[in-house]
Every structure is written in C-alpha cells, then in structure tokens.
Amino acid sequence: IRTWIYDIKGPLKFKICVKASDSAQVPKVSEEEVCYNLNIREPKKPPYFGTETQPMTIKENSTANSKVGSFEPASNADVGEPTIYYSIAGFGEHVKNSFVLNDKTKNDLSTKVTLDREEVDVHEVLIFASNDENFVPPYLNDPSSYEGDISYTRITVNVQDIVDEAPEFAQKIFTAGVATFLSSNIVLDETTIKATDKDSREIDNITYVLAHETIKASDPSLVNIQSPQFALDNLGEDGAILRRTFEPQSSHRGYFDFNIIAYDSLNYTGEVTVRVFFVRPEYAISFIFSNDHTHVRSKKSIIEELFSEAYDFICNVDNIDQTSDDSSGSAKVNSTTVETHFVDLDKEEMIAASIIEGWLYENPSKLSDLITKLNSEGIYLQLDNPTEKDSVDGQTVIIYALVAGCAVLGVVLLILGASCYFRNRGMARKVRALSAGAAPQIGMKEKGMEETLPGTNAFALKGSNPMWAEEGDNAHKISKFGDNESITSGGSILVGVELEDDFKGHEDRENPAFEDEFNSENEDGENLYGS
Known part of the structure; x- marks a missing residue:
C-alpha cells in the first residue's frame, strides 16, 4: 500500500496479489491472492470548546451546592461521539475549594461553599474536557502557562453584592x-x-x-x-x-x-x-x-x-x-x-x-x-x-513655681534654725546658772561650772552685766552705766563712802561693822583682839 487516503471513511475491502520469483534466466514464479478488510478511521482527537471564556453570576451568601450556571459544552472530534468528562482547575486552591461539578458528564457548575463577595468578588474557573474519565487537570497559576492539547474554557464567576456588611470606622x-x-x-x-x-x-x-x-x-x-x-x-x-x-x-x-x-x-x-x-x-x-x-x-x-x-x-x-x-x-x-x-x-x-x-x-x-x-x-x-504661641508653657510655669517655693522654704528654714539656735543657747545658760548653787559638788561638775561664778550671771554674755565685768572686757559699754567699779585706786567717789556721815546716822554714832582699832579695848583696858 503506497498511499493512505485519509478522507475515506468507513470499512474497505482490499484484494492483494503476492508474487514470488527466483533469479534464473527463466525465473520461476508463484503467486497467491490475499483478501484484507480495512476499517480506515481518523486519528483520535480530544474534545474541544467552541467558546474560550464564559461569564456567570451568583449572589453572595448563596448556600453550598447552589447552581452557578451551565457552561457551553465541549464537542467531540472523533467518530462515534464518545463520552466527554469535565474537570475543574483554577488559579489557587480557593477555586477548587469553592466550586464543584456534581456530575462530570454534565456542564453544570455549582458552589461548594457559601461565597462572600467581601473576601473574593471574582473567581476564575477553568473547565477541562477529556474523553478520559481519569484525567487529572493541571494546577495553573496562569492559564497561558498551559501548553497541553486538552481543551479548556475559562468561566468568570462574578459574586453579586448584597447588603450584608456593617459600616466600619478606621479609628477607635x-x-x-x-x-x-x-x-x-x-x-x-x-x-x-x-x-x-x-x-x-x-x-x-x-x-x-x-x-x-x-x-x-x-x-x-x-x-x-x-x-x-x-x-x-x-x-x-x-x-x-x-x-x-x-x-x-x-x-x-x-x-x-x-x-x-x-x-x-x-x-x-x-x-x-x-x-x-x-x-x-x-x-x-x-x-x-x-x-x-x-x-x-x-x-x-x-x-x-x-x-x-x-x-x-x-x-x-x-x-x-x-x-x-x-x-x-x-x-x-x-x-x-x-x-x-x-x-x-x-x-x-x-x-x-x-x-x-x-x-x-x-x-x-x-x-x-x-x-x-x-x-x-x-x-x-x-x-x-x-x-x-506667645505664652508660657504650663509645665514651665509649674517648674518656676516649684523653684520659687523651694527658695522661700529654704529662707524660712534658715530663719527658724537661727532662732532655735539662739533661743536654746540662752535657755541652756539659764539652766546652768540656776543649777550652779543647788548642787555644788554634782551640778557644777556635770555642767562644767567648777570655776567661780560672779553672782548668778552665768546666763548673760560675757561683759554684759552692768554691775560687773572682767578687767578690760567691754569697758566702753560698762562706762555708760556710771562709775560702777574702781578703775584706778582711789579714783572713784564711791571708795570710802561708808565713812560719810550719811552712812553713820548721826555724828556721834559709829558703824559697829567698822570699829576703830583704837577703840577696841574694854573697860578694863584689855585689848579685845590681843596685843
């Protein structure tokens, strides 16, 4: 058979004559006829879709197993119209998890779950057609990346919006x-x-x-x-x-x-x-x-x-x-x-x-x-x-107020400290003076007052007693109180004042505290103080 005639369809009957000969000058030949029945068919071709894309619409929140729609079926290219099986592929797992073909031999697309437009508003579903019931569609991120011979159609499922969401504010x-x-x-x-x-x-x-x-x-x-x-x-x-x-x-x-x-x-x-x-x-x-x-x-x-x-x-x-x-x-x-x-x-x-x-x-x-x-x-x-703005910051005002308050408080504390110091010192001197004569052997030693005190003036500052002062101490202050001490021997009008007539009472009377040594003898002529 030298030629294959593709446009001949249906079974054909051929009679073939086969001859065999040798290479002699007068070859011997034998032949035999063989009859063949040939059934000539076209090569097997997959089914095909006449439409590349098909749109569909479904309302959001439709229950699972709701029918989305019927897509245009594929056509067979082979003689005899064998069964066509449909399968789903898509862009991402959400397509496979969202749609289903309840019957692979029918062109009906249904939902597998409830669709929410606010999550996905458009789904791209690829439907493959094959005569092989066990055909597994490829996983595609992009339909243009598919280079196989299996025909597919792209179904765009638009999820129709309904009012089911509450308004939201971006900020609390x-x-x-x-x-x-x-x-x-x-x-x-x-x-x-x-x-x-x-x-x-x-x-x-x-x-x-x-x-x-x-x-x-x-x-x-x-x-x-x-x-x-x-x-x-x-x-x-x-x-x-x-x-x-x-x-x-x-x-x-x-x-x-x-x-x-x-x-x-x-x-x-x-x-x-x-x-x-x-x-x-x-x-x-x-x-x-x-x-x-x-x-x-x-x-x-x-x-x-x-x-x-x-x-x-x-x-x-x-x-x-x-x-x-x-x-x-x-x-x-x-x-x-x-x-x-x-x-x-x-x-x-x-x-x-x-x-x-x-x-x-x-x-x-x-x-x-x-x-x-x-x-x-x-x-x-x-x-x-x-x-x-041209105003003092509130925090600055507070700081200034605190600083001023601390300054005033410091001054008050200094004044109180000084007052307490001087007052306590004066009171301590009074206590020392009052206790000096009460317990000569105990009080003086305890108070550090073993030295002889001039009167009871220990509480006064040194030289401040107008009736007494140590030699050379505050002489300029003492002088204003009058002649209250002998500055030089015989230099005071008070020296010998007791001998004045005013202190004797009358001219013939003598102060017994100051008897003359010449009148110290008794009537018998004996000296009362001895010879």
Missing part, C-alpha cells in the same frame, strides 16, 4: 480641636468623619447621625455651652462634616466626648467616639507654608496624614488662613499659617507644643522625609517654623 476614636486663642471672627475648619463599608456603593449608602444624648463635657467651663454644641452634615460617599455651633472662649478648657453612628441601607450600624479638644496656647503649634491659603486648604487631609505619620501622633488641623504681617497686619502673599495640635491616641490626650517643636530638631532625617513628601504634594513648609 476620632479627635478634633477648637482653638480658644483665635479671634472670634475666624471660622475654624470643620472635621470630616468617614466610615467604610465593604458593600458596594451602588447598592448601599451610609448615613451619619450624631447621638446628642451622648455628649459629655470634661470641664465645668463647658457646661454652660448651649445645646446642641455640634452639628453633622451628611455628604454621602465623602462622609460627614462635623461643625461647632458655639463661639469658643479663652476660658474654655477640657474636651467634649460624644458618639457618631453610621447606618447603611439595611440599618447595619457602626459607631465611633469623637473627642473635641479645646486647644489652649500651650498645646497649639503653627506651621507656615509658602503657598496660597486656598491651595493649602485643598491639601488639609494630606497635611494631617503626613504630619501624623512623621510624628507618630495624630495631627489635627484647627485652622488654615493667610499669614498676617506682624507690623502692618495685612495678609502676606503666598504665605499660609496652619494651626494644629497633636493627640496621643494611646493616652487620649493632647501633646504639649514644646514636645512637638523639639522633635523637629531632634530628628533631622524624619524632618527631611516630611519636607520631601510635602514638596511632592506641592506644599512647601518654611523651615523657621513651627512656632509656639
């Missing part, structure tokens, strides 16, 4: 600020409150409500602010705007706490606490940008995000306005002042401006990164800022 607490040091005619920037919802916005919308009954003031200075203190304006997909309804005063301090509730179209809810601080000068810090204020206002959320990232604290912008010239009061061109404060969410309290300002100089690399990111957004920070 939202913070905002009201500056108490700004003039009343400045309108503070409002704060945007926004929640996220995994459900599609095409079928679900969020509405924000301020729970006025939850408003609580942390300081008595806020109690008299008329209710409602705040209002909430819904913006749809862009969240809601929180604004104040009162005029801040310099006496206000502390904060307001309240809750905001987010509702979706099926009344699934999410809730967040909002804390609005009253920002006093010691917590406020200003940044100046070399841009027009309208441009900076459009970048408010970016400024808060970048500064929060740089400082590791939450940055809240309280006000954005043109910078005023200090001398003339007029607005500067292309200069904008941004009033901010920073909040430590872990402690739920504001950070002192001095700490924020110090950070800029202690972290030059982070400051450089911050400036680079700001410049990429078209906003340019002036490096000679931030500046603190």
